[in-house]
Amino acid sequence: MNATGARRRYMFLHGLRWLPTGLIIPILVLLPLDRGLTLAQVGAAGVAQGLIVLMLELPTGGLADAIGRRPVLLAAGVVNLASFGLLAVAGSLPLFAAVFALQGIYRALDSGPLDAWYVDAALAADPEADIESGLSRGGAVAGVAIAGGALASGGLVALDPLPGVNPLAVPVLAGLAVQVVALVAVAALLTEVRPARGARALAASVREVPGTIRAAFGLLRRSRILTALVAVELFWGFGMITFETLLPVRLTEVVDDADTAAALLGPAGSAAWLASAAGAALVPLASRRIGAPWTGATLRVLQGATVVGMALLAGPAGVLAAYLLCYVVHGAANPVHMGLLHRQVDGPYRTTVLSLNSMMAQPAGALGLLVLTALADATSVSTAMLVGAGVLAAAAPLYLVARRPAPPRPAAREKDAVGLST
Template structure:
């Protein structure tokens, strides 16, 4: 497989992975409410997803490194299909709790193996490949797919009627069909290299998971760069609450009406994902001129400034302008960060390190939700956004070890471990 073939397959699989998310996200709360759940029950059921992800994140990352990317991706896609099918028929708190638990299993299995497969396949074909190019194209596809899915849901709910099927269920059924297509695509497009120990079995791979996790932890401990990169995720997870959770509250404060704020937030969310795609598409142009680490540092500072704009610019238009600017930077920051992360690991620990990176965002996001909502309620929403912006910007110095590594070892092929 050539690097170009790997990139094309990667982008197709990402589109099939994230378009159903765009279809279902606008209905995450509305569908269970329509089925008779209270808002508190929805929140309690949804909390199971984060708990399951937190518990399974590292073991599933280790499983991807020991068993292979393809079987884990197939398992993840199969669980996603079951979760979506359950969501179509769920009509009680306990059924929705099962849906969210299954989604947690899916997210844990899905966290890392596709990116790991793409990076491994690319480096096998071209050890000197610019990883940020493919990763930025992937982030662009993710943004477009989510935005397209969200817009499609709005159109389906407004204009499509299927006899015997409730209106809010139609987009979920469409998402189920796309996820089935994604399962087939994974089986056809993803292939793993031969395992050095011969045919890989699930039982043998499960026995190897603890050793793989321990190996990943040791790699982090020996590295000068990886601990700082993983710490960035703590800042990022905390600060993302400003634009993921507080924007509707800020808009409601400005327009004086929650329903009007909700009406603005929907289209703004779709536009934000398109803005994210634009930011991701610009990454290769910027990194080719300034380098990946310098770009990452600048983006952390710019994201802090854009969140300040969300909190301080006057009127709904100012808040939305800051919101879109935030997502442009957010879309660009992810491929830059992931490129630096991939440079520090090899195939044997790649998914494990990605799972560590993802896992750290969970408690950081929970802490951010508690702290920033408390500040918003006790002081002001703008004040909470400024605090979150400062935390986001404080991550910039954490890229300095990666900058030193990039400056002193610029001739080393990307993707090789630099942990010494």
Template sequence: MSPQSRFLFLLGLRWFPVGLLIPVLVLLPLERGLTIAQVGAAAAVQGIVVLVLELPTGGLADSIGRRPVLMIATGINLVSAGLLVVADSMPLFVLVYLLQGFYRALDSGPLEAWYVDSALAADPKADIETGLSRSGVVLGLSISGAALAGGGLVALGPWTLGSWRISALTVPVIVSFVLVVAGLVAIAVLMKEERPAKRGVSWMGDVPRAIGGALKLVRRNRVIAALIAVELFWGFGMVTFEQLTPVRLSEVLGGADKAAALMGPVGAAAWAASAAGAALVPLLVRLIGPRWAGFTMRILQGAAIAGMALIAGPAGIIVAYLCCYTVHGASNPVHVGLLHRQVDGPWRASLLSLNSMVGQPGFAIGAVLLTAIAASAGTPAAILTGAVVLAVAAPLYLVGRNSRTSSTVEFQQVA
């Protein structure tokens, strides 16, 4: 197999177990006795861990190699998945999300970096861009198909093995665990990596310098600061459609099992809608420009989320949810593109990592506050609050509209 084929296969195997859990990840702890506020607090742990470790673990992958870091990450994910099968208390679910935080931080980047290294080592003129673009297709199809399969597994009902009864919501978790085992074996077999004797990463020097350089850019460039702030608000608002939508549907449909079964095909359709939204980005940017595109996306996504809160019937909630994901798929390339246009130099990757990291505390804060609001004032009130917070960041896309020249000067000053 070529490096690209191995990369795409491993990527699909990495994301399929994630898609299986989409219909049940929030509903399962509720079935096992946790409150919605406790679920939010447990999920916040993952965001905090990723926030702390994302940049340092990138340095670790450069230091000891992509393959060992990815194997360590997948091993941690295996323990987390196994624990999720049996977790039935708040401390155990906190431990699940703690391990997931370590896994997500370690898993962020090494597989893609390994593919680029391997492809260029085999052919310095290799078309790596095609492989990277195909990875987006594989990721979307994997999650979409897995979410559909997860909902189908729930719909088939509980399993009975002798005297052991496995609830319908637990079935996708068990299948996900088996696939994580397969993923670990596939990494060991398919990832071939030759490491040089020494690597040029110093934990006491290079990594802190990269983080410091990115922070200086944020401090000295008001456009970058505004975009980073958008990511913070965006992370807060994402709690509405990633965690609260299944709860909202369960309330409308009158049961967690019904909502989980429905979230399978709905989740699959949402990822397809996200891909469609991303495909519309070039046309939208040509028509109104990237900054106004970002502004428009934030307003439209906030309106779609508000629709999920205000519409009473399941059909209307699902339509609003799909509209939200369509806009979500278009928003990310616009946002990242604006960041790329603001910096040229050695801290580009660190700046993008910093942008991603800011979304983690935003999500963690949202998980705690919005689930608390859901517990006290109802799920619609929590979703509406998240919609307002997400949309209020829209004007930040219009900060420094003519700043490309000044940003280059500021970069030179930082350098």
């Protein structure tokens, strides 16, 4: 297998990985509501996913390094099959909590091994392989797969092709079928040659996890810029609940019918992911003009404003227009944030800090899910969205910390200890 073959397999497997996610995004909140749960109960059940990802993200990365990427991805696929199967029949709070818990295990297992396999396979075939281009194309494929899945989900709900099956459950069954195909594809296409490493290597990897976590937090203590950037993820994770979880409920309020809302969210979700890609493509223009810190701060305020629009605009057209603008900003904000983060870390500490940055969104998202859904039940969905919008915008000043370099420090000792470029 040459580098081009590795890239093609990676893109194909990446698309299959994200297609089931696109299929269930429009109905993941509406289905439990339709089966009798309150919005606060959906939020409480969803907390399990964020907490489990938080606990397992670093250990599962070590597991993939110890025993191989292929077995970990196969295990992830089996767990995802179980979560889809349970989602198709769940009708109570404990069962939906189990669905979200399984999704948390799946996401932790699935986070990273496919990208790592592609990089290893491409560089083994050609040390000069353009892996950045392959990873970028994988991101584009993921966006298209999610968009296509969301569009198909809305069509399936609208067509209601299975008599006797709740229309909101049909995309779940479609996602289950795609996951079976994805599992077979991973088994057939993801080949790796690894030295025999047994229980001893696995145990050693597990023992290293506490030290890795301590090192990551040590980096935060030594860099105020890095601390500020990672703190942005806390606000971002909390505020994303507004457009990932509450938007379907808000749209249901506007159109006064869950099935109609789900049918609208299919094409809207598809357009949102395409809008996200457009935002990512356009943001370098703003960064070059006003600088990355000011761009990041501006985008945080703009995203808060789009959420205010979703909360207050009347009619489905207004709500969905604000939703699409929100995703334009969302797609633009991520590369700005990651670019600033990369500039603060050197060498072997890069992966640890990026993992920590990703992990910060999990407890924040879990807290946002719990707080904002409970607030929506107690007051209104619009009120909860306005609170989330304020939290998103409140992160803006944290980007401005990166405008100035950190004060001078004992360079040799500090840089040798933590690998920071600040």
